[in-house]
Amino acid sequence: MKQRVVVIGGGFGGLAAANRLAAKGHQVTLFEKRDKLGGRGYQYEINGFKFDGGPTVMTIPPLFDEIFAAAGKDRRDYFELVPLDPYYRIFSPDGEAFDYRAKEEDALAEVARWSPKDVEGYRKLLTQSERIFDRFYADTDRPYLHLRDMAAIMPPMISLRAFMGAYPFVSRYIKDDFLRRVFSYHPLLIGGSPLTTPAIYMLITKVERKWGVHYALGGTGAVVAGLGRLLEEQGARIHLATEVVEIIVQNRRATGVRLADGTLVEADEVVCNGDVAFAYRHLIPAEQRHVFTNRRIDRMQYSMSLFVIYFGTRRRYLDSKLAHHNVILNHRYKGLLKDIFSHRGLPEDFSLYLHMPTKTDPSIAPEGCESFYVLSPVSTLDSGVNWRTEARPYRDRIMQFLEDNYLPDLQANLVAEHWIDPLHFQNTLNSYRGAAFGLQPSLFQSGALRPHNRSEEFPNLYFVGAGTHPGAGVPAVLSSGKIAAELIDPSPSPD
């Protein structure tokens, strides 16, 4: 039976769910608070530059392909993904570069160049990461709705030591401390500390090796535009700049949503792509909630936040030592991570991710110009940092560091700039405490212990996106959209 489905939020999770449900003929209406789709993948357009707001590393193209195939379309008619090599260039605190290469033999050669004694250990690490992938990857594609679902995964968790923190796990195989950091930073890509995030999430490293690390020509914004176009072609209604302020609940069922202008929209099924904690806390009255009480929401552990500066220069920097994706590690590692995840204010130092997409795709900047974004992990708003006064000096420190070490004369050549801080995540993206990736991917917030894709409270309310199973990152939230769509309508796709 065709259902009236309301989707709250046009991030990747919402777009995946909406497209899959529209492909099955359901009447889908999507409400997005911002003036454009994408959520974290919003694309800013400033002075002729296109800056991707968030995700830049695209993995598992088949997850996108499936969405288009379900609608009888070919993804390549909507956007193009090109593979990158190296995946990442990681700079030591002294500015020396390590290339995280695509082919295994190139990666081993790079390890040998840096630390010959670690070649054998790296081989073993690859094998162990592959075992984790082989055992757990399929779980990212199916719902975890009951605690009993966890029973089957506990024995392999233990035998593969996948419960260990990523950094201690990697340290069992790798001796060089810089390489330990290089091979264990992946949890940061999904909002967790490498020191504590269970090594089960190291399956991401195998995901990269299996499907590659890609860039979308035109930027991630082209992917968002493609998913939006597909949704329109399927007859779904998209309402931008329209905030949902309440999920209406009657007799333990979601009956629709109330918009900021007071309009009531009825629905048979509601899919929420807004942050889970924020949605339960602010969109559903407290007296209706028995599982996600305010107390429980307050006690959950949230990911770190981010400070991101998008900037364009009127000159190119092709002579710099930078690759497309760069990670710049700081002298302090464990101490800095502890500062960030224990909310100890704003440290003086930082580690950075520096994106230089014009290295691959000059079309996203005016001719002769270079486009960048630089990202620094910071605490959530729990740290008490006053970003209204601290953002500018923090921005200045990061830009000066880049000018001194990587991009000569940077500040004299700036022609476009914008930055976001934890307040953006809280106020613009409706994310609880300004967390950039929703809930932390901790052992006790994974699988069935993470908020479910079908609400534990209201059987026709579904959650997709970073705060729910299987977690943060574009591939994971696309999977959450698939899981929710299949829970709503398990019939096979028309094609």
Ligand SMILES: Cc1cc2nc3c(=O)[nH]c(=O)nc-3n(C[C@H](O)[C@H](O)[C@H](O)COP(=O)(O)OP(=O)(O)OC[C@H]3O[C@@H](n4cnc5c(N)ncnc54)[C@H](O)[C@@H]3O)c2cc1C
């Ligand atoms: C700076 C940054 C870099 C990242 N880099 C990568 C990367 O390279 N690769 C990768 O895979 N992942 C990356 N991630 C993580 C990834 O971007 C996210 O996990 C993922 O995009 C989140 O998708 P989502 O479905 O949870 O939706 P979100 O992106 O969180 O979007 C939710 C949408 O819902 C809307 N919304 C919320 N509440 C309401 C409401 N009440 N009414 C209407 N609309 C509402 C919001 O405006 C938003 O548009 C990055 C994240 C950030 C922040």
